[in-house]
Amino acid sequence: MIRTTRRGEEPQTAGASTQESRRPERRVPGGPLALAIAIVIVLGLLVASLFVGVYDIGDGAFGAEMFWITRVPRTLALMLAGAALATSGLVMQMLTQNRFVDATTSGTTEWASLGLLLTALLTPSMGLVGKMIVSSLFAFVGAMAFMLILRRIVIRSTLVVPLVGIMLGAVVSALTTFLAAQFNLLQMVSTWFLGSFTQVVRGRYEVLWVVAIVTILVFLLADRITVAGLGKDIATSVGVRYEATLIAGTALVAVAAGVTTVVVGFLPFLGLVVPNIVSMIRGDNVRGNLPWVCLGGIALVAVCDLVGRTIRLPFEIPVSLILGTIGAVVFIVLLLRRRRG
Structure with a gap:
């Protein structure tokens, strides 16, 4: 069948016209090969983290001992904290339907610090696990508020x-801050807000494996969280329990914020920067973006930690200072992009 044409045009068949009228599908960047390359890059950063520092790990038995006491726990801690906080930021953005929300911009981390301070005031002998539980509970209360x-x-x-x-x-x-000033604990509070991996050693980081469970649960609940982010009416219409999903997602964010605050301290804008950069490159497919968000969180924390360790040897700049600077710049760029849009 021949389609009639205007003067000066070549005749086309109907089949050819149908094929040409179809819009080409937009390919999402980041296939299996790109993901494999990203994994290799992140592994390279983690290996670099193991071999960068003041201590010479090649110095006989003492160096080998320091490697297992400090370097390995530190690298595992930044890996766990980076993945958990990045994915929790993605969860917060989906539940609030807003790209500018994470544990930093929702006040969740500040609530976790308040809970940690109250444990230091009321039960100073409480162990690390108890502090983690109290801090996570306060973070959950803050996120729900x-x-x-x-x-x-x-x-x-x-x-x-x-x-x-x-x-x-x-x-x-x-x-x-007021309570800390009243009881001469300002220095301790300032240490929490200056997030750093300096004090992460063997015996002090193991509770961070809890946030690995949080990250796995985010993967399992990704579809439900995505639907809940569309609103209560839509979620209920497709059979998703909106309130339960909202509470579960908020609890995961609270645990991630509470545990990392106890062990590492304040890591600002991590959950804001990484999900937004991944979304700008790959779109808004939450399940497809989760591996990239995890890798991006680990890579960003690792890079900031390496810069903090090497820029002024033998001194160390806290990770939160470098991460906060990067996060503030990205936040401003996102605001400008939103305004132009």
């Missing part, structure tokens, strides 16, 4: 949502 406040906001523009979290976190942080 943030979610409840969002439900009562009529105008939920792009900037209002993170602004609410930042203001809530500022109030909790002020309360934490």
